[in-house]
Amino acid sequence: MRLSITQRQRLLGGYLASPSMAFMLFFFILPCILLILCSFWTAKSFVIDPTFNINNYTRTLGAEGFWKTSLTGFQNGLWTAVASVVLSFPAAYYIVYKTANNNALYLILLSWFSSYLVRVYAWRTILGTNGLINTSLMQMGIISEPIDFILFSPFASVLTLVHIMFPFALLLLVSALRDVKTDYIDAARDLGASGVRVFTKVIIPMSYKGIVSAFMFTFILAAGDYITPQLLGGRDGVTSGLLIANQFRSAGNWPLGAAMAFITLFLFGGVYLIFTQMLSVLRLAPGRRYHDLDQGSKEK
Amino acid sequence: MMLRAYLWLYLAFLYAPIFIIALFSFHSVPSLVFPFEGFSLRWYEQIFSNPTFTTSLWNSIIVATAASIGTTVLGATVALAMIRIKGRAKAAIAAICSVPIGLPGLFLGISLIIWFAQVGIGRSLVSVTIAHILYALPFFVATMRSRIEYFDQSLEEAARDLGATTWQSFRLVTLPILRPSILGASVLVFALSFDELIITVFVSGNDTTLPMMVWSMMRRTVDPTINAASMVAFALSLVVIMLGGLIYWLQRRAAIKSRKSISRVEEDEQVHRGTEQRSENVRPIHGFE
Numbered sequence: 356m357r358l359s360i361t362q363r364q365r366l367l368g369g370y371l372a373s374p375s376m377a378f379m380l381f382f383f384i385l386p387c388i389l390l391i392l393c394s395f396w397t398a399k400s401f402v403i404d405p406t407f408n409i410n411n412y413t414r415t416l417g418a419e420g421f422w423k424t425s426l427t428g429f430q431n432g433l434w435t436a437v438a439s440v441v442l443s444f445p446a447a448y449y450i451v452y453k454t455a456n457n458n459a460l461y462l463i464l465l466s467w468f469s470s471y472l473v474r475v476y477a478w479r480t481i482l483g484t485n486g487l488i489n490t491s492l493m494q495m496g497i498i499s500e501p502i503d504f505i506l507f508s509p510f511a512s513v514l515t516l517v518h519i520m521f522p523f524a525l526l527l528l529v530s531a532l533r534d535v536k537t538d539y540i541d542a543a544r545d546l547g548a549s550g551v552r553v554f555t556k557v558i559i560p561m562s563y564k565g566i567v568s569a570f571m572f573t574f575i576l577a578a579g580d581y582i583t584p585q586l587l588g589g590r591d592g593v594t595s596g597l598l599i600a601n602q603f604r605s606a607g608n609w610p611l612g613a614a615m616a617f618i619t620l621f622l623f624g625g626v627y628l629i630f631t632q633m634l635s636v637l638r639l640a641p642g643r644r645y646h647d648l649d650q651g652s653k654e655k
Numbered sequence: 656m657m658l659r660a661y662l663w664l665y666l667a668f669l670y671a672p673i674f675i676i677a678l679f680s681f682h683s684v685p686s687l688v689f690p691f692e693g694f695s696l697r698w699y700e701q702i703f704s705n706p707t708f709t710t711s712l713w714n715s716i717i718v719a720t721a722a723s724i725g726t727t728v729l730g731a732t733v734a735l736a737m738i739r740i741k742g743r744a745k746a747a748i749a750a751i752c753s754v755p756i757g758l759p760g761l762f763l764g765i766s767l768i769i770w771f772a773q774v775g776i777g778r779s780l781v782s783v784t785i786a787h788i789l790y791a792l793p794f795f796v797a798t799m800r801s802r803i804e805y806f807d808q809s810l811e812e813a814a815r816d817l818g819a820t821t822w823q824s825f826r827l828v829t830l831p832i833l834r835p836s837i838l839g840a841s842v843l844v845f846a847l848s849f850d851e852l853i854i855t856v857f858v859s860g861n862d863t864t865l866p867m868m869v870w871s872m873m874r875r876t877v878d879p880t881i882n883a884a885s886m887v888a889f890a891l892s893l894v895v896i897m898l899g900g901l902i903y904w905l906q907r908r909a910a911i912k913s914r915k916s917i918s919r920v921e922e923d924e925q926v927h928r929g930t931e932q933r934s935e936n937v938r939p940i941h942g943f944e
Contacts, residue, residue, distance in 0.1 A: 365740060369736070370736075374733075375729040375730070375792065376748065376751065382767065382770070382785055382789050383754070383766075386766035389766070389769055390766040390769055390770075446665045448658065449659065449661065450662070453656075459662055466670060468896055469889045470885060470889050472866055473885040474672060474673070476676065476881055477673060479873075480676065480877075480882075487675065521665075521668075522669070571757070572756075575758070580761075580853070581761060581853070582852060582853060596759065596761050599761060603764075603765050603768055609768075612765060613765065616762055
């Protein structure tokens with residue numbers, strides 16, 4: 356039997372896709388399924404008993420400590436995401452509409468490759484008790500005692516996380532704004548819209564996807580981070596991410612850690628829903644009310 | 656121009672901390688504050704004479720190389736598959752390959768640690784490499800994405816109509832078109848792997864990578880050699896990225912040149928969509944300054 360060219364192409368495509376699909380199945384999908392199963396097991400003195408029960412979940416949901424650390428993690432995530440998106444937007448806007456070259460973008464992306472730890476360490480050096488800020492302020496005679504609260508606080512965590520997430524948020528916003536062609540903006544201007552109106556009725560709805568993904572990415576990465584809070588957050592800065600990581604590193608209660616991780620993921624989903632709903636309520640989400648796009652404007 | 660000033664501020668915020676660390680890594684005294692006492696290379700000497708550091712650096716280079724080779728093989732085959740497959744199957748493949756980006760690294764780390772324990776894969780540089788491939792593959796596919804979307808399959812068909820075998824058309828047509836992006840993406844993977852810590856913490860055994868070593872130093876002390884260690888890591892990432900950029904640029908230039916020499920009338924397909932229109936529509940919009 357002879358196959359047609361298209362069939363042969365498809366077959367070849369299937370063969371070509373198989374190694375990576377096998378890899379993803381074996382090292383991503385199956386591990387995730389195992390993690391789900393594991394969250395319903397029990398660990399007794401380092402031996403895992405695989406009988407199904409929901410104790411890990413009830414225990415976690417009933418623990419005040421879990422909610423407290425979750426709140427810290429979510430605050431880190433929210434502040435970081437809001438700051439990253441809001442503060443990166445003007446920079447992205449400038450790069451897309453005001454410059455003809457990509458040099459600024461390359462410079463910003465280059466900073467992304469400065470090691471994660473270099474930045475954590477840099478902020479620790481700057482904010483520390485004997486760090487740059489304190490010593491400079493003392494030399495200028497503004498303060499007589501070093502200020503302690505700036506280091507080992509949620510503020511230090513957020514500042515560092517913002518610094519880490521900036522290039523990421525910017526890249527997503529730039530690629531979103533690239534799709535908002537100036538013709539649309541000019542058309543709105545020609546029809547008499549003010550700058551603010553153009554911004555809220557054209558630019559934001561049309562780059563909506565990019566804004567949501569930039570917000571969610573930075574939120575998830577910041578809220579799930581456990582290294583920055585550990586090095587900079589201090590005692591009040593313990594996040595659920597750190598709590599989960601400790602279940603796997605030192606405490607050794609894997610099932611409990613797995614249950615915590617799924618509850619956290621579930622809460623992340625909640626944040627996503629709240630955020631998109633909020634944008635809809637504020638009339639910033641795309642919909643038929645504003646314009647018809649040929650590329651699937653969804654009725655929200 | 657307010658926005659312009661803003662962009663400079665933005666860049667200053669991004670780079671100031673890195674510059675401070677760079678500066679103090681050359682400080683001749685152990686203090687990490689101004690006034691600056693003078694330059695010396697003592698911290699670099701100290702760090703390079705530390706066997707733990709050189710071993711970790713070496714481990715990191717091995718893992719990053721292995722991870723970029725592995726990711727490139729998987730990512731390139733999946734890119735070729737996505738050119739050939741259309742519709743729902745393609746969307747499914749793309750989705751499977753990009754989900755891990757949207758999950759916290761912590762989640763990938765813990766799912767792998769349980770899995771490795773269950774399947775009986777010991778924790779070593781091999782498990783670290785596997786984790787890094789999983790972490791980097793979505794980035795690789797995302798980087799290749801625009802190339803895949805704009806790939807013109809009729810070029811392959813034309814080659815075959817002219818009598819080329821499947822292999823020949825791949826070698827002479829498809830690969831040269833994809834090569835720059837593949838190289839660029841594999842360099843990106845190297846840099847990502849070289850810097851990865853969040854997942855590595857869970858899946859590494861007794862062999863530490865450079866970020867893990869720096870991290871354990873940070874947890875113990877405040878020590879000026881950390882500056883030097885961090886700068887070595889950063890410098891290596893930069894060199895790799897620059898090298899990748901250079902290769903990419905040279906490849907593209909060669910490609911454009913050879914195309915011009917055959918006097919093709921067609922414009923070189925832009926890697927960055929929008930650059931061509933942007934160059935002509937850069938003008939201020941009233942009411943935004």
